[in-house]
Amino acid sequence: YIPVIISSQKENMIQISSNTNTINLDPGSKKIKYILSGDGAGTIFQINDITGDIHAIKRLDREEKAEYTLTAQAVDWETNKPLEPPSEFIIKVQDINDNAPEFLNGPYHATVPEMSILGTSVTNVTATDADDPVYGNSAKLVYSILEGQPYFSIEPETAIIKTALPNMDREAKEEYLVVIQAKDMGGHSGGLSGTTTLTVTLSDVNDNPPKFAQSLYHFSVPEDVVLGTAIGRVKANDQDIGENAQSSYDIIDGDGTALFEITSDAQAQDGIIRLRKPLDFETKKSYTLKVEAANIHIDPRFSSRGPFKDTATVKIVVEDADEPPVFSSPTYLLEVHENAALNSVIGQVTARDPDVTASPIRFSIDRHTDLERQFNINADDGKITVWHNITIIATEIRNHSQISRVPVAIKVLDVNDNAPEFASEYEAFLCENGKPGQVIQTVSAMDKDDPKNGHYFLYSLLPEMANNPNFTIKKNEDNSLSILAKHNGFNRQKQEVYLLPIVISDSGNPPLSSTSTLTIRVCGCSSDGVVQSCNVEAYVLPIGLSMGALIAILACIILLLVIVVLFVTLRRHKNEPLIIKDDEDVRENIIRYDDEGGGEEDTEAFDIATLQNPDGINGFLPRKDIKPDLQFMPRLQKRVARRSITGCCMKKKTVENSDFNEQRPALQKEKRGY
Incomplete structure (x- = not known):
């Protein structure tokens, strides 16, 4: 057999007139039967087993399946044994225009600026056709606008939509609906078509003024x-x-x-x-x-x-509105002397009602700014009487809700009512070995008053001491005063203290003055002018000693005190038997010694109190018949009053107490020591 291909069969047709055209290569009396296998055999396609004709038993659709591959074979009718090899053939379904164009993405929306020129592109829309594009014109589409003219146009083949009118105004019409058609068969009669819509919106541009x-x-x-x-x-x-x-x-x-x-x-x-x-x-x-x-x-x-x-x-x-009063000035500054009399007028404030009605004004003081009520104001004319910073209230008489306030600063002016005086209590020290013209002390003055141009003081000595032989004064540029020595050779034993009255006057009007006295002490000084002592009891440490030097001096003093205490303790233990603790024994015992009597000198030279306290005062009692080298000695308080001694003028003195006779040598030795 030679395979036969059946092709170009039209879709949607039921009967297909075709046969297998078999050739019997082995003629005989065998009866032949035809069978069919492959795509759609028995379901879509059926073969006549006697003649070999193939028929379509269902409607064909090219868009579902464009071709089928089948196999036909001749077999023995009785035994079903193949008489020849199978023959394969292809059935192709021929296309017909059975599908209309479709816009798969519709409906469409597009925007174009208003006032656009003619032919401005808006958008592009396309349709699809399921028919075969290479066979005939079933899928050849042509586009047109069914609705939307004369505003827009479309390219028939490319489907590009453009403006068909220039300067379309958004303010006149903002939105347009365009209906677009796509037709197959090249747009010829008998073709199928599909439609879609396009909404075109005009976007705004600034083409209108406010x-x-x-x-x-x-x-x-x-x-x-x-x-x-x-x-x-x-x-x-x-x-x-x-x-x-x-x-x-x-x-x-x-x-x-x-x-x-x-x-x-x-x-x-x-x-x-x-x-x-x-x-x-x-x-x-x-x-x-x-x-x-x-x-x-x-x-x-x-x-x-x-x-x-x-x-x-x-x-x-x-x-017009009812306004509060208006002061003639936003602030006021008044001045008053500190000694102003009570109820004296220190200034005046004025205010007016700015309204046409011109209501009368009453003045008052805001007492929150004058809690002590130091000031008063005339309610009618605004005159202020004594005293500091206050707030004045102006109120309309006809409408008490209309109130205005103004700050008034009252400056208290100083009056020269305080005399100047020394800034502190000064005490000067003069060296005995000082030089003439040496500055002893520099003093300054103070004044409680507060003059506008500052303080300026005049210094002078009292008229009766203007020609003071010892001291003179010198005014300094810084408003202070220096006291100078006129000569040298001051002697503290002759005069230890000098009093120098100084008159201080201010520059007020009228000027006030006072007299302050400067105390000047004569002191002993070192060769370099450092004060060492001003009397026996006082000792002034040199100025400028370091902290280490002061600590060393203090340590030495403590060491000396310890030595003195030890010495006194040891001596007290040594003389302990001589101490008579019974006051009656002192009065009854009579001391006799062989020294020649010295009369008053002898009585002055010996103090019976020694018998009761051999240690004396800290172990030391000065003799009164010998003048000490120092002019001022520490004053020693006598603890025991002197008692009269019977027979002070006798040359021979006896001690009836036998115990005392035994201690006579020790007493004589003690006496000679004093």
């Missing part, structure tokens, strides 16, 4: 309105939208440019007029402003149409 809703605005405002308060709003309408409609507002002219300002409200797209300075009905009752609204974002393509701005007139009428 325009005020009215050319004249009227507003009223009370004269006592708070600064920053919104007085009124003006609005310039713009047909554009978004940022193209944004406008800025300005006051470009008028007699109230300094008192008012205008700001833009970005949300409401209007201008807010606010007060920037106080108003006064009595001064000016109305104002006229010229305001301007201008677009912020300008499109240069439309700038030739003219300025994108507009102007309007605003008239503002000021209404």
